Amino acid sequence: MSNSVGAVIVAAGRGTRMGTVESKQYLLLQGKPIIVHTLEVFQRHPLISQIVLVTGKEDVDRCREWVKTYRLDKVISVVTGGSERQHSVHRGLRHLQTAWVMVHDGVRPFVQINEITACYELAREIGASVLAVPVKDTIKQVDKDGKVLSTPDRRSLWAIQTPQTFRLSELLAAYESAERDGFLGTDDSSLAERSGIPVAVVEGSYANIKITTPEDLDFAEFTQRSRGEVQT
Ligand SMILES: Nc1ccn([C@@H]2O[C@H](COP(=O)(O)OP(=O)(O)OP(=O)(O)O)[C@@H](O)[C@H]2O)c(=O)n1
Numbered sequence: 001m002s003n004s005v006g007a008v009i010v011a012a013g014r015g016t017r018m019g020t021v022e023s024k025q026y027l028l029l030q031g032k033p034i035i036v037h038t039l040e041v042f043q044r045h046p047l048i049s050q051i052v053l054v055t056g057k058e059d060v061d062r063c064r065e066w067v068k069t070y071r072l073d074k075v076i077s078v079v080t081g082g083s084e085r086q087h088s089v090h091r092g093l094r095h096l097q098t099a100w101v102m103v104h105d106g107v108r109p110f111v112q113i114n115e116i117t118a119c120y121e122l123a124r125e126i127g128a129s130v131l132a133v134p135v136k137d138t139i140k141q142v143d144k145d146g147k148v149l150s151t152p153d154r155r156s157l158w159a160i161q162t163p164q165t166f167r168l169s170e171l172l173a174a175y176e177s178a179e180r181d182g183f184l185g186t187d188d189s190s191l192a193e194r195s196g197i198p199v200a201v202v203e204g205s206y207a208n209i210k211i212t213t214p215e216d217l218d219f220a221e222f223t224q225r226s227r228g229e230v231q232t
Pocket residue numbers: 010011012013014015016017018025054081082083084085086088089105106107108210211212
């Protein structure tokens with residue numbers, strides 16, 4: 001139990017920026033739903049013993065079917081999410097029984113096995129970890145009228161991805177505290193940070209995109225095809 005690792009995969013969003021009728025996590029990539037590609041990476045990882053999939057109420061049945069069809073036997077529960085990502089993660093966390101948890105976006109199917117391992121190892125050492133990449137562009141802080149306020153030093157800026165790894169009990173406490181205080185964050189680490197949990201970054205890959213807008217689908221098709229060709 002002390003080293004056991006579970007994953008909460010969140011897929012209860014509506015994908016409004018993608019603009020498709022079908023929610024983006026269920027669009028097909030090389031003939032398979034994006035969410036299944038994501039689940040398969042965690043299913044394959046030897047460290048992961050349990051997976052909780054969080055999805056929309058109307059999608060629970062088809063997700064359970066895919067769990068059977070694709071033999072995703074580490075998936076212990078398919079549960080319904082909430083109106084914000086944070087609520088969906090919180091619901092998922094309550095169903096895990098492991099010591100450690102990795103929270104991951106269902107629409108990041110290109111995370112690699114070695115990245116998951118590195119995230120777990122750094123979390124064990126530091127307390128918590130997030131996968132991330134250094135930003136490539138210059139970032140400016142801009143006010144509501146479009147006026148540039150400052151240019152932060154790029155060397156200290158990282159674009160944060162998932163997985164994000166924590167002790168399950170500590171992350172649950174951070175989620176309870178955020179709920180009590182009405183704090184809404186855009187990632188899990190921001191809740192951990194405000195609870196005083198030390199978090200460190202693991203340098204990942206620019207390929208671990210969050211499929212968000214239509215142009216991401218071209219990249220996703222290309223990446224999935226080329227990875228398939230390398231494996232065959
Ligand atoms: N209420 C929500 C919102 C988001 N997510 C999940 O969190 C991940 C990251 O969210 P994002 O890519 O921003 O997805 P959406 O919220 O679906 O996209 P949009 O903001 O364009 O509607 C996705 O796997 C999404 O399904 C979730 O489980 N529950």
